[in-house]
Each structure stands twice: as C-alpha cells, then as structure tokens.
Amino acid sequence: MSVKSLLFPLLVAGILGLFGLPVAKTNPASAQEGLRAPQKLTKSYFGIGDCRRCHTTPEGQEPILCRCDEVRTWEKLDKHKDAQVVLLGERSKQMAAILKIGDIAKEPKCVSCHVGVDGSNPLVTKSFKPSEGVSCVICHGPSKEWVGPHGLETERETWRKLSRQQKEESYGLIDLWDPVKRAALCASCHIGNAGEGKVVTHAMYAAGHPPLPGLEVASFSDAMPRHWEYLAEKKPEVQRILGYSPEKSNLERTELVLVAGLVSLRESMNLLADQAQEGGPWPELAQFDCYACHHDLKVKSWRQERGYAGRPGRPNVRPWPSVLVELGTFEVSGSGMTAELKALLGELTVACDARPFGEPKQVAAAARKLAGWVDRLLPAIRERRIDREVARRLVHRLCALPEEKLPDYDSARQIACAFRVLGADAYPKKMNAPGIVKDLTAVDEQLKLGLPQGQVRVMDSLSDFLGRIGRFDPDRFRRTMRDLAAKTRQLEEQ
Amino acid sequence: VSWRTQLLAVLGLALLTAAGWNNTSAQSRGDRVRLPQPEPVDATPAGRWQGVASCSAAACHNGNGPRGSFGSEYTTWANYDPHARAYEVLFLDKSRTIVRNLAGRKTPTPAHQDAACLNCHVAPDFANQTRGDRFTVQDGVGCEACHGPAENWRTAHYREPSWKKLSVSEKASRGMRDTKSILGRARVCVDCHVGKPGMDVNHDLIAAGHPRLNFEFAAYHALMPHHWVDAKDKSARPDFEAHAWAVGQVVSAQAAMRLLEHRAAKGVWPEFAEYDCFACHHDLTEPSWRQKRELGKRKPGSYPWGSWYQEMVPLALSAEGAAGAETYQASLSDLRQDMEATLPDHMIVSKKAHAAAELLEPFLARLSRPAMKPLPVPLLFRTVALSGGQNADASWDRAAQYYLALAALHNAWKDVGQLPIPPSVRPALRDLGSLLTFPRGFDSPVQFRPEEIREQVNRLTRALK
Numbered sequence: 001m002s003v004k005s006l007l008f009p010l011l012v013a014g015i016l017g018l019f020g021l022p023v024a025k026t027n028p029a030s031a032q033e034g035l036r037a038p039q040k041l042t043k044s045y046f047g048i049g050d051c052r053r054c055h056t057t058p059e060g061q062e063p064i065l066c067r068c069d070e071v072r073t074w075e076k077l078d079k080h081k082d083a084q085v086v087l088l089g090e091r092s093k094q095m096a097a098i099l100k101i102g103d104i105a106k107e108p109k110c111v112s113c114h115v116g117v118d119g120s121n122p123l124v125t126k127s128f129k130p131s132e133g134v135s136c137v138i139c140h141g142p143s144k145e146w147v148g149p150h151g152l153e154t155e156r157e158t159w160r161k162l163s164r165q166q167k168e169e170s171y172g173l174i175d176l177w178d179p180v181k182r183a184a185l186c187a188s189c190h191i192g193n194a195g196e197g198k199v200v201t202h203a204m205y206a207a208g209h210p211p212l213p214g215l216e217v218a219s220f221s222d223a224m225p226r227h228w229e230y231l232a233e234k235k236p237e238v239q240r241i242l243g244y245s246p247e248k249s250n251l252e253r254t255e256l257v258l259v260a261g262l263v264s265l266r267e268s269m270n271l272l273a274d275q276a277q278e279g280g281p282w283p284e285l286a287q288f289d290c291y292a293c294h295h296d297l298k299v300k301s302w303r304q305e306r307g308y309a310g311r312p313g314r315p316n317v318r319p320w321p322s323v324l325v326e327l328g329t330f331e332v333s334g335s336g337m338t339a340e341l342k343a344l345l346g347e348l349t350v351a352c353d354a355r356p357f358g359e360p361k362q363v364a365a366a367a368r369k370l371a372g373w374v375d376r377l378l379p380a381i382r383e384r385r386i387d388r389e390v391a392r393r394l395v396h397r398l399c400a401l402p403e404e405k406l407p408d409y410d411s412a413r414q415i416a417c418a419f420r421v422l423g424a425d426a427y428p429k430k431m432n433a434p435g436i437v438k439d440l441t442a443v444d445e446q447l448k449l450g451l452p453q454g455q456v457r458v459m460d461s462l463s464d465f466l467g468r469i470g471r472f473d474p475d476r477f478r479r480t481m482r483d484l485a486a487k488t489r490q491l492e493e494q
Numbered sequence: 495v496s497w498r499t500q501l502l503a504v505l506g507l508a509l510l511t512a513a514g515w516n517n518t519s520a521q522s523r524g525d526r527v528r529l530p531q532p533e534p535v536d537a538t539p540a541g542r543w544q545g546v547a548s549c550s551a552a553a554c555h556n557g558n559g560p561r562g563s564f565g566s567e568y569t570t571w572a573n574y575d576p577h578a579r580a581y582e583v584l585f586l587d588k589s590r591t592i593v594r595n596l597a598g599r600k601t602p603t604p605a606h607q608d609a610a611c612l613n614c615h616v617a618p619d620f621a622n623q624t625r626g627d628r629f630t631v632q633d634g635v636g637c638e639a640c641h642g643p644a645e646n647w648r649t650a651h652y653r654e655p656s657w658k659k660l661s662v663s664e665k666a667s668r669g670m671r672d673t674k675s676i677l678g679r680a681r682v683c684v685d686c687h688v689g690k691p692g693m694d695v696n697h698d699l700i701a702a703g704h705p706r707l708n709f710e711f712a713a714y715h716a717l718m719p720h721h722w723v724d725a726k727d728k729s730a731r732p733d734f735e736a737h738a739w740a741v742g743q744v745v746s747a748q749a750a751m752r753l754l755e756h757r758a759a760k761g762v763w764p765e766f767a768e769y770d771c772f773a774c775h776h777d778l779t780e781p782s783w784r785q786k787r788e789l790g791k792r793k794p795g796s797y798p799w800g801s802w803y804q805e806m807v808p809l810a811l812s813a814e815g816a817a818g819a820e821t822y823q824a825s826l827s828d829l830r831q832d833m834e835a836t837l838p839d840h841m842i843v844s845k846k847a848h849a850a851a852e853l854l855e856p857f858l859a860r861l862s863r864p865a866m867k868p869l870p871v872p873l874l875f876r877t878v879a880l881s882g883g884q885n886a887d888a889s890w891d892r893a894a895q896y897y898l899a900l901a902a903l904h905n906a907w908k909d910v911g912q913l914p915i916p917p918s919v920r921p922a923l924r925d926l927g928s929l930l931t932f933p934r935g936f937d938s939p940v941q942f943r944p945e946e947i948r949e950q951v952n953r954l955t956r957a958l959k
Contacts, residue, residue, distance in 0.1 A: 099794060201795070203794045204795075205795065207794045207795075208785045283836055285836070290778070295777055296777045296940045297771075297775050299935050299936065299937055304595060307594060308598075308701075312595045312596060312703075313696075313766065314701075356762060356764050356766060357837065459780070466780050470777035
C-alpha cells in the first residue's frame with residue numbers, strides 16, 4: 001500500500017472534524033484500544049459532501065479497501081443522482097397537474113423514492129441536500145456512528161476486524177455485501193414497499209410516470225454502473241482482509257441472480273399483500289400485469305393463441321417476479337417448477353381469477369404464502385456452494401424457460417438479463433464467441449437490456465423502450481434462446 | 495370508396511366466410527367442460543321452430559331472383575347474408591381457440607355444441623326451444639331467429655286471407671315478431687348484437703378471442719344484404735335512415751342498460767366489456783396524447799364507461815322531439831360516476847341502470863304508434879355535426895359513433911332531397927371515416943389522434959356555416 005493511501009484516511013478525519021460532521025464521539029482512550037461500540041444508533045442523514053473527500057481520489061490513485069472513486073462514478077454516470085432533479089422537470093409538472101399535487105418535490109409519495117427522505121425531516125443534517133437524489137446515505141445507512149470509524153486512521157484497523165453483522169447492528173452501516181439485503185433494498189423502490197411509503201400507483205402511471213421495468217439486481221447493478229467491485233475483482237490482499245477466497249467463495253453474480261430473483265418475488269408479493277389486505281387500496285391496478293391490458297389489439301393475437309394460465313379476461317399480477325425463482329428451486333431441488341411452487345402460484349392465479357381484479361382477501365393470503373415460501377427457501381440457497389458447475393446448470397435451465405411458457409416482454413428481459421450474468425460466470429471469457437455475441441445482439445435488439453446512464457435521460461429513452469414492448473414477439477425470443485442454449489452447450493464440448 | 499365499404503371499414507365487421515370449415519364432431523369425449531352455462535333466456539315466443547327449409551319453397555321465398563327481390567328472400571339470405579354462416583363459424587380455428595381458452599386445462603365442449611354459443615349463432619334459448627323435423631342448426635341464424643318460431647303462423651301467413659289485417663300484437667301472440675317497423679327490427683337485432691342475459695358477450699369471452707360487439711343499428715341495417723324491398727322502407731318515410739339512426743340508438747342504449755342491470759346484479763363484476771376497450775387496450779407510447787387531454791371529472795388511471803352505446807342517446811332523443819333528453823343525460827352522468835370508480839358498487843349500478851332503461855320506455859312506446867312527424871334532416875345533421883366540437887375527439891368510440899350518426903343522416907339528407915348538401919361535407923366525412931379505420935393487421939385504432947379528428951370536425955363545422 002502506498003504512503004499516499006495510508007495518509008488519506010488521516011486527511012479525511014481531519015476534514016470531517018473541521019466540518020463538524022457526524023463523526024461518532026469516541027474518547028481518546030478507546031481510539032487506542034480500538035473501537036467501543038456506540039450505545040445507540042443516531043439516525044442521521046448527511047450529504048455526499050461528507051463522502052466525497054475520501055471516495056473521490058484523484059484518477060490514478062492506488063485504491064485501498066474500496067476503489068475510492070465511488071462518488072466520481074456515481075456523480076458522472078449514475079441515474080440515482082438525478083432522482084430528485086427529475087421531480088423538477090416537465091414530466092413531473094405534468095404529473096403534478098394531473099394528480100393535483102401542489103409541490104411534487106415535497107410530496108412524500110414522490111420523495112420517498114426520489115430522495116429517500118424528506119428535506120424537512122428533523123434527522124437531516126446541514127450537509128444533506130435533497131437535490132443530490134438517492135445518495136450514499138440512503139443505501140449505506142443513515143447513522144452517524146459508522147461514518148467516523150470506517151475511515152479514521154485511528155479506528156480503521158479495528159473497524160476492519162468487525163463482522164459485517166456488527167457493522168450493521170452496532171454502527172448502522174447497512175450490509176450491502178449480503179445479496180438478500182441488497183436486493184431487498186433495491187426492490188424497496190424498484191418494486192415498491194408499502195410500509196416505507198414507496199408505491200407507484202396506477203394513477204401515477206396514468207399521469208405519466210414511466211413504467212417500472214422488471215428488476216434484475218445483478219444487471220441493474222452493472223448498469224448503474226457499479227461504484228464497487230465484486231470481491232472476486234479485488235486484489236488478493238484486499239480479498240484476504242474481506243475474507244474472500246477464490247477457491248471456496250461463491251460466484252457472486254450468479255448467487256446474486258439466484259437470490260435477487262427470489263427476493264424480487266418476495267418483495268412484490270409483500271407489496272401485493274399489503275395492498276390487497278383489508279383496508280388496503282384495492283384494487284390497485286399497478287399491481288397487475290401492465291401489458292396484459294396495455295397492448296394494441298392485433299388481428300392475430302399471440303396472447304389468445306398461447307392461451308391463459310387462468311380465465312381469459314381477468315388481469316393477473318405482473319408475471320416477471322416469478323420467472324427467476326425457478327432457478328432457485330431448480331438448484332435446491334433439481335426441479336424448476338416444483339409441486340409446491342406450482343401450487344402456490346396456482347393459488348394466486350385462482351385468487352386473481354375469482355373475479356376481475358381478484359378477491360382481495362384470497363389475493364393477500366396467496367401473496368403472503370408465496371413471500372413466506374421465499375423466506376423458507378432462501379437459507380437453503382445461501383448454504384449452497386455456487387460454482388461454475390452450478391452456473392452452467394442454471395444457464396441450461398434458463399434457456400429452457402421460454403420453451404415451457406411463452407414469456408411476456410418483462411419476463412423475457414429477466415431471462416435475458418440473467419443469461420448474460422450467469423453466462424459470464426459459467427463460461428468466463430467465452431461469451432464473446434461470435435455466435436453468442438450475434439444472439440445476444442438479437443436479444444438486445446428485441447428487449448433493450450441496457451438502462452440509461454450518465455447524461456442519457458430516462459424520458460429520452462422511454463419512447464424506444466415502450467416501442468420494443470409493443471413490438472415484442474415472444475416466439476422470436478424463444479427461438480433466440482433456443483439457439484443460445486445450443487451454443488453454450490457447444491462451449492462446454494470445446 | 496362507397497359508403498358501404500367505408501362503413502364496413504369503420505365497424506371492422508369481419509365478414510365471416512365458410513373458410514376453414516370442417517367437421518370435428520368426432521372429438522374425444524373426455525373430461526369436458528361446458529362454457530359457463532348461459533343464464534335462462536327470456537321471452538322466446540311460443541311455438542316450435544320449423545326450420546329454414548319450411549320457408550324456402552321455390553314458390554314462396556326461394557324464387558331464385560335477384561338479390562333483394564320479392565319472393566327471393568331466402569335466396570338473398572342464403573347467398574349474401576352472413577347470418578346464414580353463423581353456425582359454420584363455430585367450426586373455425588378461431589372458435590376452437592375461444593372454447594379452449596375458456597376451458598382452461600380441461601377439454602372444451604366444441605363451440606358448435608355449446609348452448610352459450612348456439613343462443614346467438616343459431617337461435618335464442620337454444621337448449622329449450624322445440625324444433626320441427628326440418629330444422630337444422632346448419633342454417634345458422636335463419637328466418638325464425640328474427641321472424642319468430644313459425645309453427646303457429648307458417649301456414650296462416652299465406653293461407654288465411656285475414657292474416658294481413660292482424661295487428662302486430664295479434665301476430666306476435668302467434669309467434670311472429672314485428673320486423674316491419676324500425677322499432678321492431680332494432681329490437682330483434684339487439685338481442686344478439688348488444689346482448690341480454692344468457693346471450694352476453696362479456697370480457698371473458700372477448701379475451702378468449704370473440705370479437706367485441708360494437709353494434710350501431712343504422713349502419714348494420716344499411717350493410718345487411720336486404721332480403722326485402724328497400725324502396726318500400728324509404729317510400730313510407732324518406733327520412734328512413736335518420737329515423738333508423740335515432741331509433742337504433744335508443745333501442746341499443748336501452749338493451750345495453752338492461753344488460754348492465756343484469757351484469758351488475760348477477761354477472762362477472764366489474765364487467766370490463768362495459769368500458770371503452772381502447773382506454774386500456776393500447777400500446778404505451780411516449781409521448782402520449784392521453785396524458786395531454788382534459789380528464790374532466792374522471793380520475794387518472796380510471797376507465798371511461800358508456801362511450802359506445804350511450805353518448806349519442808340524448809341527441810337521438812332530441813332528434814325525435816322526445817322529452818327527457820336532459821333527464822337521461824343526467825342519469826348517465828350519475829351512473830358514469832359510479833361506473834368509473836375502480837370497483838363500482840354493483841347493486842347501486844344495477845338499480846341505476848334499471849332506472850335509466852325505464853326512462854327510455856315512454857319514448858319507445860310513442861314510437862310504436864304510427865304517424866310520427868318527418869324529421870328535419872338537414873337541421874339534425876347540423877346539430878349532430880356541431881355537437882362533435884364537444885367531445886367527438888375524446889376516444890375512438892366517440893368519434894366512430896359521431897361518424898356513424900353523420901353517415902346515416904347524410905344518407906337521409908340525400909333521400910329527403912331538401913336543401914343541397916354543402917359540397918365539402920362528403921369529403922370531410924370520408925376523411926373522418928379513413929381516420930377511424932384500423933390499420934391492416936390491427937383490431938384497434940393504433941393511429942388514433944384526437945387532433946386529426948378535431949380537424950375533420952372543424953372542417954364539417956365550417957362547411958355547414
């Protein structure tokens with residue numbers, strides 16, 4: 001490690017002190033002995049100014065544990081930084097007029113996701129600026145207790161010895177290395193969370209909110225783009241400190257796809273249940289499959305030719321969150337659509353079919369059951385060693401999904417996103433074989449797997465995105481995946 | 495482009511052919527499910543059904559003369575009328591898809607054996623009707639489906655000298671329905687084409703693959719291959735087409751209200767078929783004209799009701815000089831509020847729909863008496879045309895009803911011959927019709943743009959100044 005990098009945290013501590021920032025109070029004695037866990041956590045929202053000094057090293061700077069350029073990446077490329085700014089744009093004005101909202105930038109229903117916390121909240125410190133959008137503190141944890149110890153030269157060595165769990169429980173640094181927690185955090189906005197007031201309603205969509213695309217956490221993370229490295233990407237000495245071993249540890253992205261697929265189902269079922277339960281805002285049309293209704297009617301309708309899981313004409317819930325869960329069941333039990341999963345999903349279909357927009361009590365009960373099922377399955381997944389063999393098995397399973405059930409656009413996107421991630425783990429450095437690249441280009445042309453980054457505004461890419469949904473041809477997608485299945489098998493034979 | 499072609503294009507009527515016909519009666523008899531059994535059908539007149547063959551003697555209605563000529567009623571029907579293929583279409587792949595989708599994982603009863611299909615595709619209350627030897631389902635919607643089961647009038651209507659002197663209700667008591675008056679005809683059509691309990695094309699059925707019903711009596715009447723002498727209709731009253739439009743509007747609206755009353759009380763609820771199909775069924779686009787329009791009282795994300803059968807009714811009532819247009823309008827607005835809630839209260843809706851249907855009764859009763867005054871057609875055309883400025887551009891349904899009304903009134907205007915029709919009226923109407931035609935391959939108005947509709951409405955308005 002260079003001298004420079006060692007000096008850095010010292011410098012930071014000084015700056016933090018100068019600004020009177022939320023460095024946890026620790027007495028000098030404890031600094032020598034190491035850390036003493038704070039008595040309690042003080043909830044506090046601070047701005048990225050507090051993070052920038054350390055996490056924006058000059059280019060070419062040797063990284064320490066972290067890359068130290070997180071803020072730069074985030075500020076340059078990440079759409080989360082614009083989350084609040086968009087509330088001041090033309091589309092938001094239109095939405096405000098239609099929804100009869102006075103000040104959209106202060107409306108809790110909007111701010112809950114577009115900032116994370118209302119600027120008038122007493123827990124907000126002086127450095128916190130809503131205009132910074134979804135900033136560091138929102139995901140990493142609004143507590144002052146972890147800010148000092150994690151960077152101060154005097155406390156750092158001890159800090160590093162703490163477990164992830166200790167850091168979270170005693171200091172309030174959310175353990176984003178845990179894929180379940182990470183996925184749930186992303187899902188709280190990207191799917192919704194009624195308890196946290198993060199809900200996109202059908203009225204909001206009708207007023208002009210862009211549709212939330214199906215969430216695939218590993219791909220969405222890459223598209224942010226990531227301001228962190230997976231453990232596998234870090235230097236050996238850092239891997240040692242963080243307890244990572246290439247031989248024993250899991251393939252992180254494959255694990256993330258598996259876990260996040262399940263978490264997405266759990267979170268969408270929880271949201272569904274919260275809204276369908278007694279006293280909930282039911283029927284909330286945003287819970288249903290958008291494109292089951294929203295499609296131009298064609299003389300030759302693939303939906304009618306494909307047939308329906310339940311009764312025709314009765315909207316069902318969004319299908320994409322139940323697509324990747326089959327990877328999890330497959331890994332644990334060797335069968336994708338297990339009898340239990342089939343029964344649980346069937347129960348939800350029956351509840352939704354009982355009448356148009358479903359029987360809310362039945363819907364809520366079926367949704368809770370599915371969420372509980374995910375919670376029971378997750379530990380089994382976490383216990384498994386996820387290696388290349390697993391990734392390969394999952395790639396094959398994934399390619400078979402469209403053969404078993406013709407996917408809609410969002411479901412196809414789940415499959416394609418997962419394929420790219422799992423493929424890279426299963427066949428390292430071979431995914432650029434010309435045949436595979438050709439198929440993936442075709443898939444991308446059908447589905448547009450990328451997400452807007454940097455200067456590209458979400459609204460500017462919306463027309464293109466919606467156009468692809470309208471033109472989506474599930475049969476063509478199925479053929480492409482069939483071809484990819486054959487090509488990946490060839491890779492194994494080589 | 496002829497009016498006929500243009501009307502067809504707008505209505506998107508699938509002219510049903512016998513293509514794809516084949517016999518599937520030998521299907522396996524496994525675990526069959528029937529479609530949800532239809533509700534009992536009300537008011538089929540008494541008497542056994544005799545079958546088309548009992549009408550089609552060469553000396554009677556099968557004169558083999560030109561289309562529409564006297565004595566060739568059967569000939570015209572058999573050769574030109576899609577009603578004659580109504581049973582055959584139940585063998586099309588499309589029909590198989592429908593019953594398969596409705597049956598879910600079970601083996602469906604073939605459409606041609608299912609009472610829910612046969613009630614409209616052959617005869618109302620098919621399961622309970624009694625049939626004579628010569629009756630065959632293969633005839634589809636035959637003579638008696640509209641004229642009434644003929645057991646008690648078949649011989650009488652050509653043998654008994656006094657038959658022609660019988661009143662409509664005397665004939666009805668023997669089973670013959672009134673198809674002489676416009677009111678009688680409209681009432682015959684709406685049973686299937688709007689629907690009633692037991693004969694309900696609801697959203698389940700549409701989603702399974704059945705075409706949406708968007709019946710507009712004047713247009714359907716004009717398009718149907720006439721097996722009667724046209725000139726008789728128009729010599730009796732030159733404003734025939736205008737009258738047909740107004741009567742058709744009111745009869746259809748009443749049938750739709752009665753159906754809503756039933757659906758809300760007993761049917762699948764909420765019943766999506768009550769709403770503007772294209773309010774939901776459109777690709778999402780950016781930018782979206784839907785987000786730019788005024789919603790009025792409607793909440794964002796709710797769906798508009800009554801756009802097809804109800805919006806023109808107050809105009810139609812006023813056209814016929816009937817009192818109560820305002821009352822009906824008020825009851826519509828009231829019901830609309832209930833219907834546009836995300837989950838409408840079904841009992842309240844049922845009650846209000848019943849009351850609204852009753853409001854139309856006095857007008858219809860008055861119509862059944864003869865000697866109503868001729869309609870002031872040019873004035874009526876103008877009134878309807880100018881009404882387009884209000885909300886003809888709100889949706890395809892609204893614009894299409896506006897267009898169909900003007901098409902009927904335009905034809906009537908030509909027929910009555912009073913005052914010249916301003917020359918730019920017809921091209922404006924033609925362009926409006928083209929705007930409403932679905933693009934090839936689509937069953938929905940993919941390219942609908944309110945500003946384009948508005949442009950044609952303004953053009954009409956200018957032409958009539």
